[in-house]
Structures are given as structure tokens and as C-alpha cells.
Amino acid sequence: MSTLQAGRSAPQLTFRQKLSNFDYKASPYFYISPFFIMFAVLGLFPIIYTVNVSLYDWHLLKGQGDFVGLKNFELTLNDPMFWNAFFNTFSIFLLSAVPQLIMATIIAAVLDQAIRASTFWRMTVLLPYIAAPVAVAVIFTQIFNQHGGPIAGALEALDLPEIRWGFDPFPSHLAIATMVNWRWTGYNALILLAAMQAIPRDVYESAALDGAGRVRRFRSITIPMIRPTMIFVVITSTIGGLQIFTEPTLFDPASYGGANRQFQTIVLYLYEMAFPRRDFGRAAATAWILFLIVILVGLVNYALSRMIATQDIKNVRPPKASSHRAIGGSK
Amino acid sequence: MTVKLSRRTASVAAIAGSAALILSGCSSTDNGGSSDKPITLTITTFGTMGIDVNYAAYEKENPGIKIEATNLADGGAGRDDAYAKIAAGTGLSDVVAIEEGWLSTIAAVSDAFVDLRDHGIEDTKDQWLDWKYKQGTDAEGRVFGAGLDIGPQGLCFRGDLFEAAGLPGDREGFAAAIGGEDATWESFFEFGQQYTAASGKAFYHNPSFMWNSFVNQQEEGYYKKDGVTLNIEGNEAMKAQLDLIVENANIGAGLGGWGVGEQAKNDEFAVYVCPSWMLGVVSGYYDAGTTGTGWDFADVLPGGAANWGGAFLGVSESSEHKEEAAKLALWLAAPAQQAAAFEAAGPFPSTIEGQELVADSTSAFFNDAPVGQIFTNRAKGVVAQVKGEEDSVIQDNVFGPVLDRISQGEITDGDTAWNEAITLLNQLVP
Numbered sequence: 001m002s003t004l005q006a007g008r009s010a011p012q013l014t015f016r017q018k019l020s021n022f023d024y025k026a027s028p029y030f031y032i033s034p035f036f037i038m039f040a041v042l043g044l045f046p047i048i049y050t051v052n053v054s055l056y057d058w059h060l061l062k063g064q065g066d067f068v069g070l071k072n073f074e075l076t077l078n079d080p081m082f083w084n085a086f087f088n089t090f091s092i093f094l095l096s097a098v099p100q101l102i103m104a105t106i107i108a109a110v111l112d113q114a115i116r117a118s119t120f121w122r123m124t125v126l127l128p129y130i131a132a133p134v135a136v137a138v139i140f141t142q143i144f145n146q147h148g149g150p151i152a153g154a155l156e157a158l159d160l161p162e163i164r165w166g167f168d169p170f171p172s173h174l175a176i177a178t179m180v181n182w183r184w185t186g187y188n189a190l191i192l193l194a195a196m197q198a199i200p201r202d203v204y205e206s207a208a209l210d211g212a213g214r215v216r217r218f219r220s221i222t223i224p225m226i227r228p229t230m231i232f233v234v235i236t237s238t239i240g241g242l243q244i245f246t247e248p249t250l251f252d253p254a255s256y257g258g259a260n261r262q263f264q265t266i267v268l269y270l271y272e273m274a275f276p277r278r279d280f281g282r283a284a285a286t287a288w289i290l291f292l293i294v295i296l297v298g299l300v301n302y303a304l305s306r307m308i309a310t311q312d313i314k315n316v317r318p319p320k321a322s323s324h325r326a327i328g329g330s331k
Numbered sequence: 332m333t334v335k336l337s338r339r340t341a342s343v344a345a346i347a348g349s350a351a352l353i354l355s356g357c358s359s360t361d362n363g364g365s366s367d368k369p370i371t372l373t374i375t376t377f378g379t380m381g382i383d384v385n386y387a388a389y390e391k392e393n394p395g396i397k398i399e400a401t402n403l404a405d406g407g408a409g410r411d412d413a414y415a416k417i418a419a420g421t422g423l424s425d426v427v428a429i430e431e432g433w434l435s436t437i438a439a440v441s442d443a444f445v446d447l448r449d450h451g452i453e454d455t456k457d458q459w460l461d462w463k464y465k466q467g468t469d470a471e472g473r474v475f476g477a478g479l480d481i482g483p484q485g486l487c488f489r490g491d492l493f494e495a496a497g498l499p500g501d502r503e504g505f506a507a508a509i510g511g512e513d514a515t516w517e518s519f520f521e522f523g524q525q526y527t528a529a530s531g532k533a534f535y536h537n538p539s540f541m542w543n544s545f546v547n548q549q550e551e552g553y554y555k556k557d558g559v560t561l562n563i564e565g566n567e568a569m570k571a572q573l574d575l576i577v578e579n580a581n582i583g584a585g586l587g588g589w590g591v592g593e594q595a596k597n598d599e600f601a602v603y604v605c606p607s608w609m610l611g612v613v614s615g616y617y618d619a620g621t622t623g624t625g626w627d628f629a630d631v632l633p634g635g636a637a638n639w640g641g642a643f644l645g646v647s648e649s650s651e652h653k654e655e656a657a658k659l660a661l662w663l664a665a666p667a668q669q670a671a672a673f674e675a676a677g678p679f680p681s682t683i684e685g686q687e688l689v690a691d692s693t694s695a696f697f698n699d700a701p702v703g704q705i706f707t708n709r710a711k712g713v714v715a716q717v718k719g720e721e722d723s724v725i726q727d728n729v730f731g732p733v734l735d736r737i738s739q740g741e742i743t744d745g746d747t748a749w750n751e752a753i754t755l756l757n758q759l760v761p
Contacts, residue, residue, distance in 0.1 A: 060418045061440040081758065147586065148593055166587070167739055254407065254588045255727075259735035275411045276724055277759065278436070280418070 047291075054284035061278060072285035082286065084261055085269035086293075088173065092248070092265065093241035095177035096184075101237065103181070104188035105230075109218055111189065112196040122193065125186035136183055137250035144175040144251075166252055172263040179247045184240070188233050195229035196222055227305070234301045242294050243267055266290050370652050371397045372659055373424035377409035378402075379611030380428060380642060381676030382479065385668045389659060396655065405589060406430040406640070410723060417443045423647035425656035426663075429476050431641045431715065432723040434466060435558060437475065439720065444475040444645040450657035452477060458666060462714050463681040467643050476643030477664035480678030482606035483709035484544055484632045484639055487613055489601040490698065491625035496529035498522070502700060506631035516545065516572065519633035520579040526601060533584030536591050536600040538576045539734040543726060544604045545572045547716060548637040553726070554719030561719070563756055573752070574745030577737055585738045592616030596624075604632070606639040607706055610677030614696040621696065628700040630708050638713045641681060679706045686710070721760045729755045 013021070054072050057065035076082050111122055128136070143149055144165040155163060165175045199222065207217050223230075245267040248257050256272040257264025264272070266286065274283035376382060386398045401424065403409045410433045416422040417440060427444075429437050437444070447467075452474050456464060459478050467476035486505075494500035499508045510518040523534035535541065546552050546569070555562045563569065584600045594600065595616050603613060605628065617624055644660040646653055662668060669680035670688035677694075680686045692703035733752045736742045742751065 060414055061436065061443075079758065147599075148597075164739070167735075252587075253404065254590075255731070259587065260732045272728075275414050276407070276728070278414065 050284045050287050053280055054282075054288055056281050058281035058284070059278055060274060060280045065281075068281070072281045073289065076282055076285050076289060081261060081264075082266075082269060082289075085257070085264045085266045088169070088257070088261075088263055089242055089244065089265040091170075091173045092176050092180070092244060092263070093238075095173055096180040096244075097234075097237045097241050099177075100181045100185050100188065101230075101233065103185050104233070105192055105223075107185065107189040108192035108196055109222060111193050112222075122190065125189050127186065128183050129187040131183070133183065133246045134250060136179055137247050140175065140179045140182070140247075141251055144178075166258070167260075167262065169262045172251065172258060176244070176247045176251055176263055180241070180244065184237070188237065191233055192226060192229060195226040199225045231302055231305045234305045235298050238298050238301050239294055242290065242297060245271070266293075369395050369397045370655055371399050372426065372652060372656055373399045373401070374426040374428075374659070375401045375403065375409070375412065375424040376428040376642075377430070378405050378608060379615055379676045379678075380479070380608065381611060381672035381674075381678055382663050382668065384671055384675040385663055389662060396659070398659070406432060407723075407727065413437070421649055423649055425647060425650040425652060426660045427645045427647055428479070429643045429645050430723075431466065431482075431643075432718060432726065434476070434643065435718050435722065436720050437645070438469045441469040441471075441473055441475040443648050445648055445650070445653050445657060446473040446475065447477055447646065447657060447661070448472075448474050450646075450654070450661065452661060455661070455665070458682045458684055460681055460683065463641070466715060476645045477660050478681040479642040479644055479664050479669065480608060480672070481681045481710065481713070481715070482608060482638050482640040483679055483706050483713050484547075484604055484606045484637055485705050485709050486629045486631055487603040487605040487609065487697070488627055488629055489598070489625045490627040492530065492532070492598055492601045493526065496526050498526055498529065500627075502627055502629045502698075505627075506629045509631060509633060511631060514631050514633040516541065516575055516633045520575065520582070523579065523582045523602070527582040530601075532598065533600045534582040535602050536584045536586040536594065537588070537734070538580065538583055538738050539731060540604040541576060542572065542730060542734055543639060544632065544637055545569075545634060546726075547639045548632075548634045549716070552716045552718065553722055554717060556717050558717045558719050561756075561760065563725070564753060570745070570749050573733075573748050576734070577743065577745045577748055580737050580740065580743070583738050585740070587735060587738075604639075607673070607677050607679035608640060608642075610694065610697065610702065611675075614677075614694075617696070623698075624696070626697055628694065628697040628702055628705060630705040632709065636709060636711060636713050638710075638715045641715070642678070673703075677702070679710065724759055725756065728759055 053064075055067060055069060057068050059065060107125060111118065111125070115121065144151060146152055146162065146165050146167070149165075151165075152162065155161070163171050165171045203221055203225075204217055207221055212220065244265050248263045248265050248268055249271075251263060252258055255261075256276070257268040261269075267290070270283050270286040270290070273279050273286060374386075380402075383400055383402065386400060390396055390398055403412055409428060409430060413423065413427055413429065413433075414436075417437075423443070460481065463478035463481060464474075467478055468474050488505055490500035490502075490505065492500075493505060499505050506514070509522045526532075526534050549568065550556075551562050553563060554560060584594065586594055586600070589612060591600075592615075595613070603609060605613065610628070613626060614621075644664055646656045646660050650656045664682075666680065666682040666685035666688060669678075669682055669685035672678055673680055673685070673689045674692060680689060686707060689703040690707055691701070693699050694702045729752055732755065733742065733748050736751075737748055742748045
């Protein structure tokens with residue numbers, strides 16, 4: 001046979017070789033499949049099924065009713081209680097996410113210094129995260145108890161006016177945000193710390209040689225170089241913050257976010273709609289509206305955190321690629 | 332819609348049932364356990380129902396049965412838990428406590444519970460108060476709940492505090508001071524004003540208790556007798572009562588909800604409207620066995636007799652041991668056990684014989700008050716109101732917030748209060 005023909009017809013593979021080929025190509029997919037199978041069953045299916053539910057008149061106990069199209073979305077968006085929950089959620093979200101991320105970054109920067117017993121301190125900041133959220137909420141609810149809690153006692157001792165933590169909107173948001181901050185600041189600090197640890201030390205050294213002080217190095221090197229991690233932390237805090245449920249629920253377990261819905265969040269509104277009010281269709285619609293809100297806010301935050309970090313990075317001369325590599329090798 | 336539910340429930344039950352068969356090696360014949368193969372029956376209750384004192388006795392009498400009990404904080408928690416599990420078609424305990432406030436919702440999906448007529452409830456039908464038995468029966472005549480307690484109401488009060496304020500502090504004296512059998516809400520609040528003026532302390536902890544009692548006293552509550560038509564807008568009596576509550580907000584302590592034990596111990600308020608099951612809540616604020624706290628119980632209710640609440644026991648259709656579970660539920664709802672629960676926590680029996688059994692009982696916690704006799708008196712002429720499907724939503728989420736704001740001094744006139752309630756009503760119950 002000519003070489004041309006030989007080239008055309010592939011050499012006959014043995015079964016073993018075929019199997020090996022197949023193994024080479026397909027195995028990775030099998031390795032990663034457990035996650036995707038789990039996700040399809042426990043994640044994707046409920047998400048899609050929720051769309052289906054949201055389009056029907058769906059009574060919690062009696063089940064599926066008539067097809068109503070987008071009426072559930074319309075009703076929810078026209079419900080003042082939804083918007084009340086919406087504003088409460090954002091209020092609590094801002095009161096928790098912003099101070100939390102600032103504190104976490106500062107704590108991470110401090111832990112990033114050469115301090116004694118660094119592992120001890122790093123573990124300590126994670127302790128609040130280990131505590132069960134329910135326990136945290138119960139303890140803080142006692143601390144903020146308007147009638148005889150320690151804060152109320154301190155205010156009374158100082159002759160300051162009483163604060164109605166459980167009744168007035170802003171104080172209740174503050175109390176709930178405190179629980180969230182207490183729990184999550186250390187967690188975020190550790191993630192940011194990991195990112196800071198990955199910054200080549202030589203960059204700091206050369207900046208120091210150039211006369212940059214601590215603050216300047218933090219602002220112009222640390223912040224820009226942990227940008228991807230910062231974006232990750234911002235996005236996860238956004239998702240968590242907008243879905244906040246445990247803390248406001250336990251702040252007053254007898255109601256769904258306060259007797260007057262002073263601290264009813266969107267998820268609590270959803271819960272109230274689904275269970276005591278038994279309107280599953282509208283609860284599903286609310287879930288989808290929340291989903292869209294989270295995506296929207298996530299995108300805005302992504303853009304914002306990119307912008308802020310990029311502006312900063314413009315002010316500093318990026319380290320040369322070669323020095324990068326050298327450090328990467330030596331460290 | 333109902334057909335759909337039954338089918339879903341049936342299939343889930345079938346799956347659960349077959350899983351159970353496989354797990355138990357196909358030996359589950361539902362004939363009751365034996366001591367070497369015990370059957371575990373789960374039961375979910377809420378609040379202080381007192382029936383838990385009977386579990387040990389039942390286990391002892393029935394060696395093959397083990398009872399696994401869950402008690403939820405209050406009726407609201409019980410409601411949400413039951414709804415979620417009925418919706419899921421699985422997860423309900425074998426025996427489930429149902430509160431009167433959400434009974435009508437359960438009645439609409441009563442096929443989630445077994446018909447107790449299949450388990451012989453009709454044989455003992457006559458032991459219950461007539462209306463109590465009817466409440467646990469749905470439109471098709473299925474009996475889905477065995478009556479447990481009823482909620483006739485008296486007044487829990489702090490005799491020591493009244494006496495310190497120069498007011499009558501003994502049971503008869505206090506009852507007489509607010510008008511005895513002719514006591515009205517006006518005369519009750521008048522007494523409260525005197526108390527607050529003399530002592531400088533709040534009279535009651537939260538107006539929602541007065542409100543609920545008042546609504547329960549009416550012939551028709553949030554719903555008309557048909558259980559479907561709302562009875563709120565344009566209801567002059569309700570409006571007037573809300574006005575009265577606003578006028579007397581100054582003698583309230585502005586405390587919320589049920590968990591006010593610390594404040595009770597600190598003498599921050601002096602009176603509770605006490606349906607029978609409330610006795611357990613009040614004594615529960617103190618350590619077990621505590622007496623001499625100053626709490627007492629009076630044979631009086633402003634505005635006349637009323638029933639507030641009362642529970643039922645249902646057996647879930649998804650139970651693996653329906654026969655055994657029904658047996659347990661009917662036993663727990665029998666007169667002797669109702670009486671034992673009353674002695675333990677105060678819920679007043681819904682059976683005639685049960686009431687006779689407790690007629691002479693006294694409560695050491697409430698200054699040796701003859702609670703059995705008082706509740707027997709308070710239960711005279713009581714007939715439960717017809718509750719509608721959204722009754723508990725209206726109580727908790729329409730009037731609850733408004734009363735809360737009144738007690739916090741945020742609403743100071745009756746018209747505003749009423750209008751806010753109507754606005755909420757229209758938003759929540761369209």
C-alpha cells in the first residue's frame with residue numbers, strides 16, 4: 001500500500017489501547033461528575049421547579065392550582081410588605097457587609113505582620129465562625145434584650161435613654177448586623193490573609209527601599225494585589241447578606257422578623273408567605289425575585305470592587321515580570 | 332386539587348411504607364410491638380400541654396411501645412412545623428398535636444390524617460363535650476382530631492402586689508372588685524388604673540391577651556358562623572374594644588409575647604388572662620415546685636365566659652404504625668389522662684368525666700386556688716367559636732402588630748389602630 005493510503009486508514013487499535021484512550025478522555029469527567037450530579041438533583045432541579053411553582057396558584061397544603069402566569073410576581077412586587085423586607089435586607093446588609101469587610105481587611109493586614117504566636121491569633125479570629133449561628137443568635141438576643149439585658153443595664157447605669165432593640169427598625173438592624181459581623185469578620189479576615197500571604201515579600205521590600213511607609217504599602221500594594229480575593233469575599237458576603245435568615249428569625253422567634261416586620265428580611269418574607277400564609281406560588285416568585293436581586297447586586301459589587309482596586313493599582317508601578325518569577329521560584 | 336394531594340400523599344406513604352418493610356425485613360405487620368421488637372411512636376406537641384406526664388405510664392402498660400416526643404415552643408411553631416410536613420407529604424410524627432386556631436386549615440386537608448372512626452373513636456364519642464368532638468370532624472364526617480383540652484379563661488393575678496397597693500388581693504375580693512359575674516372590660520381596666528396609680532407599676536404585660544379573650548367572647552369572631560365570611564370590617568364591638576385598649580395602654584408594661592418570666596419575677600406586671608393551658612406557662616417561669624410567688628387564680632373573666640384555644644391529637648396518614656398511633660392518641664385523650672395532664676400543667680379536660688375527675692383539684696403554685704372548681708365554673712356555657720382558615724394569621728399578623736404598636740405607645744388613638752388593622756387585613760387576607 002502507498003504511504004498515502006496508510007496515512008488515511010488509522011492503525012488498528014487493540015481493545016486495551018481503545019480502553020486506555022477512553023480512560024484518558026473520559027475519566028476526568030467521571031471524577032468531577034459527583035458534584036454535577038449532586039448539583040443537578042439538589043440545586044438545578046429545585047431552581048427550575050421553583051419557576052414552575054411560581055407560575056401557578058399553589059397552596060402549601062392543597063397543592064397545585066390554576067396556571068396564573070406572572071401574577072405571583074406582580075402581586076409580590078406590588079406588596080408593600082415585600083418592599084419593607086427589601087429595604088430591611090439592604091439596611092442589614094450594608095450595616096454588616098461594609099464594616100465587616102473593612103475590619104476583616106485590617107485584621108488580615110495585622111495578622112500578616114511578623115507577630116509572635118501567629119497561628120494562635122489566626123485561629124482565634126476564626127473562633128466566632130465555629131460557634132453555631134443559633135447559639136450566637138440566642139446569646140446576642142440576650143445581650144440586646146431591651147428589658148434587663150447587659151446593654152440595657154449599661155445604658156441605664158449611664159443615665160442614657162433606653163434603646164428599643166427589638167422594636168425600632170434601625171436599632172434592630174444594628175443588633176442583627178452585629179451578630180453577622182461577629183460571626184463572619186474573622187472568617188473573611190482569614191481568606192484575605194491567605195491572599196496577602198501570597199503577595200511576594202520582595203515587592204514590599206523594594207517599596208520600603210523606595211521610602212513607602214506602612215500605610216502606603218498597605219494601600220498601594222496589599223489592596224490591589226488581593227483584588228481577586230477581595231472580589232470573591234465581596235460576592236460571597238453579598239449572597240450571604242441578602243439571604244440573611246437565622247439571625248433575624250431568632251431575634252424574635254415568635255414573629256417573622258418582628259411583630260411589625262421591623263426586621264423582616266426577604267427570606268423571612270418568603271418564609272412567612274410559604275408557611276403561615278401558605279401561598280407557595282408567591283413564595284416561589286419571591287425566591288426568584290431574590291435570586292435576580294442577588295445577581296444584580298453581585299454584578300454591581302463586582303464592578304465597584306474592580307474599579308476601586310484598579311484605581312489604586314494605577315498609582316503604583318507594577319513589579320517587573322522577571323522579579324515576580326524570581327520570587328515565585330525562591331519562595 | 333384535593334385529589335392531587337391524596338394521590339401524592341398516597342404515593343409518598345407507599346414509598347415510605349415499602350422502605351419500612353425493607354428496613355424491617357418485611358416483618359412489619361402493624362400488630363403492635365413486642366418487648367424484643369419495640370415499635371417507636373413519635374409525637375409532636377407544643378407549649379405546655381402536660382400530656383408528656385402520661386408517656387411513661389403508657390410505655391409501662393404497653394411493653395412493645397416506645398414514645399419519642401418532640402415539644403415545640405408554642406402553637407405558631409407547631410403550626411409551621413405541621414404545615415411544612417403536610418406539604419412535603421412526609422415527616423409528620425405518628426401523633427400530631429393540632430391547635431384550635433389552625434384547625435380549620437387542617438380540616439381542609441384532613442386526608443393527611445387518619446379517620447379516627449376507623450380506630451373506634453365513635454365508641455367513646457359521648458365522653459367529649461359535644462362541640463369539642465364536632466370541631467375535630469371535617470365536612471365529610473371524618474374525625475381527624477381527638478379532643479384534648481379546652482381553654483376556659485379566668486384571671487391569674489398577683490394578690491401580694493394588689494394588697495401592697497391597698498387593693499383587695501384575695502381571690503373573691505379581687506373578683507368582686509372588678510365586678511364578679513358582671514365584670515366588664517371597662518371595670519377590669521378601671522381596677523388596673525387604680526392599681527397603676529397606687530403602685531406606679533404596670534397592670535398587665537401586653538394588650539394582645541385582652542384582645543384575644545375579647546374576640547373569643549363574641550358569638551362570631553374574625554369570621555362569621557359560616558367560617559368563610561370575614562367579620563371584621565364595620566364590626567363596631569371590635570372597634571370599641573380596640574378603642575378601650577388604646578385608652579388603657581398606659582397601664583400596660585409594653586412587654587411582648589410569652590417569654591416574660593424575668594419580668595414576672597420582677598413584679599413588672601400583676602395580671603394575666605389565663606386560659607387553662609396558660610397556668611403551665613405562668614408556673615413554668617419559676618423553678619419546679621415553687622410556691623408562694625404571689626400568683627393566684629380568680630374565678631372571673633371580664634365580659635363573660637370564653638374559650639381560648641384547646642388542642643387535638645391527630646394521627647398522620649403517613650405513619651407506619653397507624654393502628655398503634657391511634658391507640659396512643661385515643662388513650663392520651665381519654666378522661667384519666669386528660670385529668671393527669673391538667674394536674675401537671677393546667678390544660679382543662681375536654682371530656683365530661685375528665686372534668687369531673689379534676690373538679691376538686693387545687694394548685695399549690697397559685698396559692699392553693701381550687702383550679703378544678705374555678706375552671707368548671709368558667710367552662711359553663713362556653714361554646715367554641717367557628718374559626719376560619721386565616722384565623723391564626725389574623726390574630727398573629729393583623730391585630731398582633733397593631734396591638735404591639737399600641738403597647739409601645741406608637742399608636743395613641745383608636746381610629747389609627749383600627750385603620751391600620753384593616754389595611755393589614757386587606758393585605759394579608761385578600
